[in-house]
Amino acid sequence: MANTLPRQETWLQELAMFQVHIVDQSNQTAYASYIEQMYRLRYEIYVKERGWQELDRPDKREIDAFDTSDAVYLLGILPGRGVVAGSRLVPTISPHLLNDVFPMLVEGEVPRASDIFEWTRIFVAKDFRERGRPSKAAGMMYCAILEHCLRNSISHVTIVCEQFWVARLSELGWRPKQLGRAVERGGESLVGLMVEMSTHALVTTRKFYTINQSCLADPTNPFASKP
Secondary structure, rough: OOOOOHHHHHHHHHHHEEEEEEEEOOOOOOOHHHHHHHHHHHHHHHHHHHOOOHHOOOOOOOOHHHHOOOOOEEEEOOOOOOOEEEEOOOOOOOOOHHHOOHHHOOOOOOOOOOOEEEEEEEEEOOOOOOOOOOOHHHHHHHHHHHHOOOHHOOOOEEEEEEEHHHHHHOOOOOOEEEOOOOOOEOOEEEEEEEEEOOOHHHHHHHHHHHOOOOOOOOOOOOOOOOO
């Protein structure tokens, strides 16, 4: 019988090779095949798994009005497999979900500035989730978002999310600020949040998930394996 590693040990080795790549206008062409993988994985998760039928498309790709050239994608890429996790940031000075679809979640003006981005569409492939405990793959995505924002002078992110995210982000040390009243939609209680991208949040998130190094790929050699 072939000598095989237990699933948990194999999974931990895979995570050690999982890096988050930043994809924006400057390199979208080079990452075109990975962006296509992202759209198809988002379809599997948001349409087939979560049942967001309003996003269903015949081509089995989940794309919305905010997947534009302004979007910044954070793609968790595993060599030999491809995209296993991801998320999206959209500048709030461009059209975005909170301002264009859910302004009712904000009391007063929707926060918009060059250093404020909207965070949406975080996902992790099903086999990288951990039943009964926080997913380290998700933790790596949270750290990558914080790292990217801190490196690029993005001071805050806004979020449209289910209300349970308030407690989840608070547990990580993100200190979310609710911008208005919750609104019921499709059986879910949605809120608008704004969160400061702080070194404190990065430190507490790394501690929570036992992450000891950067989760971002080196932009000068993005597919080099970390030691």
